[in-house]
Amino acid sequence: MKPILIARQKECEQLADSLQSSRSEFVIICGRRRIGKTFLVDQFFNNEYDFTFVGAHKAKTVTQLRNFAKAIRQHSGKRPTPFLDWYDAFDALEEYLETLPKERKKTIFIDEMPWIDTSRSTFVEALENFWNGWANRRYDIVLIASGSATSWMADNLLENQGGLHNRITRRIYLEPFTLGEAEEYFKSQGFYWTRYDMLQCYMLTGGVPYYLSLLDPKLSVAQNIDVLCFSENGPLRKEFNELYPALFNHAENYIHIVTLLYQHKSGLTRKEIAQNTKINGKSLNTILENLEQCDFIDKMETFGRESNMVYRLVDFYTLFYFKFIAEKHKLDEQWWSHHLDDVGIRSWQGLCFELVCMKHHRQIKKALGISGMATSISTWSCPPDKENGTPGAQIDMIIERADRMIHLCEMKFSQKAYNITADYEKKLRDRMWLFDTRTKNKKSLVHTFVTTFGLGEGKHHSIVHSEVTMDDLFNS
Template identity: 60%
Template sequence: MTEKLIGREYECGELERCLESDRSELIIVYGRRRIGKTFLIEQYFEKHFDFWFVGVRGLTTKNQLRRFAKVLKEYSGISSYHFSDWFDAFDALQDYLEHLPADRKRIVFIDEMPWMDSGRSNFVVALENFWNGWAMSRENVMMIATGSATSWMRDKLVGNKGGLHARVTCQLHLAPFTLRETEKYLENRGMFWDRYQILQSYMLLGGVPYYYSILAPEKSLMQNIDLLCFRPDGKLRIEFDELYNALFSNADYYIDTVKVLSAHKSGLTFQEIAKEIKLEGGKLTRVLKNLERCDFIERWSQYGNKKRQEILRLTDFYTLFYYKFIKSNNTKDEQWWSNNFDSQSVTSWMGVSFELVCLRHHNQIKKALGISGMATSVSTWHCKPNEKEQTPGAQIDMIIERADRMIHLCEMKFSEGVYHISQDYEKKLRERMGLFKYLTANKKSLVHTFITTYGVANGKHKSIVHSEVTMDDLFNS
């Protein structure tokens, strides 16, 4: 295995387990576009495959088969193949594999498998026939399938109701990098940014490896953002449409959904989303499920009310940045970011994005609090103003409830230096804690936990702080 891989320790461990097992293995690797699925498999196996084929988006079945025949010819050395359907193609693959040494795993890598299933191709049925009728019984075949179209991978392979039912032996979902993995990746590229800069970059790029791979090491973060996002040909300026159209059929439904969610930082319920985009329940359920599978949105429970629906938040940092600054920018200023970095709109965006970074790193927060080994639940809470009861509206974006009956009410604050708590803010927090205790009828111990970049400044109003987590703690994976 190459040393180029950053993170992915669990995934590499699973691949090693499958490689050394005494049975045939059907492995699927899925995750959002640009997350590094192909890179993981290429690097782990150092590109040593017995057969390697890449599906091409938009090709007809006839042309996919033609390409498959060409690639198989290169591996087998047979002069030519002519396939009328995928049954013919897999039969030929079987014949080729049977002639390979039987004392090791025969490794087949099919990249972007969903794109091979075009029209009425019967691709999945032919794959079922190949796996059940031959490969599974040979005990030494290892087929790895990847795909960005996560819904296809989950529905057609993992959730298959036919011949592939329960045949997938290993499924790997690649998530975005954590802050620590991002730091290691940048160091591997010779980019030794401080953690404050890495944190800012995460607010835009969200731990997606490809986005970091296109950064220019010799340029500053600001220069890179200008280059990628505000030039007419910037790679992240033109990325948006390709991202959603490559992942989803009927991409407009998905774009409408993330657009609505981008305008509501605290998220919306299912009914609220349905009301905004006017999409029938069944279709919206599928859209939200697929967005969640691809790590574009996250589902959060609302504290203290089991009847109340979960909150759905847009958590894809690139999509949020696109709607906030790229799509609406018509100034033609190719250095817009450098010229507006200190503006109120950017400062406000950083505050909101830092909250999202903290939500994604809740495991690191629990570790910093010394409760990673304890049973906990993480949720959100908000209440609307009630004139009848004369109670104001309030919101807490992250609540960590512990098994020992203590509850952390988390405050997430991004700042260039230590964070100063004012008298008014302390008063607001105490009133909100009281409101939370009253409305949830809570008898557990409530404490305020501050998550900041550089800590909370000492002063008489710091007494409200029970525990602190800093930016450095978020980097402890």
């Protein structure tokens, strides 16, 4: 079935605006590996460019230049003189573009740009010269640059302190699909799955389009997970080994931090990360920023302490890899199907559902009828007080409203309606009291439950002020 462009309406609007503007445009397409950067550009432009070039992975400069010359020949119909360096290459590109009609925008798409910039090449300097000396002085050029190596894109383009400083006219950042967008994709590809099935797949794929494209509509969710993650040649079985090195320089530092955060599910502060990894200063700031930009980690305010941010690992594939693949190298190819009722899988589903809910806090606000109200999202925890004998507590998501009401959110993944027991009701009341006491809160507190299929009937449910269900999370 032919793939179609799902969602990405805002991104397409930015590309359309770049074609209609009265200036030359330098557009950067950013996002993690497998997110669909190339697919977006190819679909929007229908693969019709005045010039396009894709960098070759781990190819030497001489090979990159030869490929660039071939691309110019394919577009212009003329064989250029062999290039000695990237200055020659961009000079040839200018000469070709000068032959095209002046009354329209000329579109240039350079994909996998970080791969082009090989050791001791002059690519970045020549690109600066091409843009500043020629393209930026015109009104009719749209240069689109894309690449998965986030650290390279940031250092050399977005935060360039040289000739490309403040030259980027538009930055388009692609996020993973929401649940609603993932559902749109599933329907477009002939999946007849329930939302519960889609939610379980989202817990593995995280809405990354390429991962979704690997799913087979003829198989069940469990069978798909077995094929992708536990078969000998499953495409997601070894994805982790390629994922971080493809995105970041010195990937071992990035993996060190995500491994640490995996071991601390409730999150760590920047200070705690520095103490545990011995990575400090600008290096740590860069790593955390890059991981956050690629949606591998997220940071959330601590309630009452806005300056004390907590970082969490939120990449669903990485969480799955650490939990089920990294430590289980010699599994049978139907391991997932054979262990569906394991406690480990149920605890993983519970954790992932919490992350799904936090990523869909806008949908939760909409379900609560407070979309237009000013709110803040935070987390809160406190250690046990051994002297007073009071237990510790944690609330993963708190929605604080401008009208002085606070939602303490409980997120529960289950296969049927969730029932609140007497013991659990007492735990919720004790935690509410503890929250008031420790934070010196003076605002109204309510419990909001986010569940897959809602709450069951029972006298202990009166403690719940408002409910949000799985279906609400699928609403855009």
